[in-house]
Amino acid sequence: MSELTHINASGEANMVDVSDKAVTSREARAEAWVLMTPDTLALIVEGRHHKGDVFATARIAGIMAAKKTSDLIPLCHPLALSKVEVKLEADGERGGVRIESYCKLAGQTGVEMEALTAASVAALTIYDMCKAVQKDMLIDGVRLLEKRGGKSGEFKAK
Template sequence: MSDDGEDLTHLDAHGHARMVDVGDKPVTARTAVAEGRVVMAPATARRLLDGDLPKGDAFPVVRIAGIQAAKRTPELLPLCHQVALSSVDVDVTVDADGGVVTITATAVAADRTGIEMEALTAVSVAALTLYDLVKAVQKDVRITDVRLRRKTGGRSGDLDLP
């Protein structure tokens, strides 16, 4: 049991990690939205917007990295199930004056288990990719506030977070 009295579903009777059996759960439509920020100097953000980075236009690379990451989540996170993603969208918005890039990933699937980890992994890898693409210009870039914003579907229902 966990501190809140719920069964620890990822542990067997001997306390060993296991993958949860979701075979009896119904297939439902599921959506997860995650978000993260990459904080940099306004001058770096302007170069990003202008496509003036040493490695070129970062936006398509960041989006593709996020999509690929969502598809590979069960390879990266040991107890995640493979899910049939029907779509992954990665959006990148830049506040050049504030030096903040917001990355939002939306994952959609019809499956037996949630896809929050796919959306969170997409944001995380997209942010790491952006970091890699701007580090030649600025060394003290920060990745912050990676979090789940919304999920729909499944037994636990919908969740909207501020």
């Protein structure tokens, strides 16, 4: 197992110094699922939800969350993101909504946490908007799909 980078020699949490790292293009994709009944999914897809467009609201929430990641995760660096994208897709076979986020920048540290935060907050927003209809929805499968750039190179989930 590799060394934990956010722990100093004394065992204390600290923010990693990235000042000597090269500025490179960095990208990350993440996903999350919100599993629900067919009736709840139909309400969203057919645009019959009384609170409005669930997908549009979740998309904006995910984008906003990516930009606020360093405010939410204590040791994350504030980043000047150049691109944030949140895609939502209804999946009747699995019974829910698949969320995929994408973040990109030219910087000294990766954007994995921003992509994961975007997908997570989009999922939470769907839950929030639909909880009056179904309280037992399940947020599931939040994970990093891939990342590119930086010293550790490429990663792609299996």
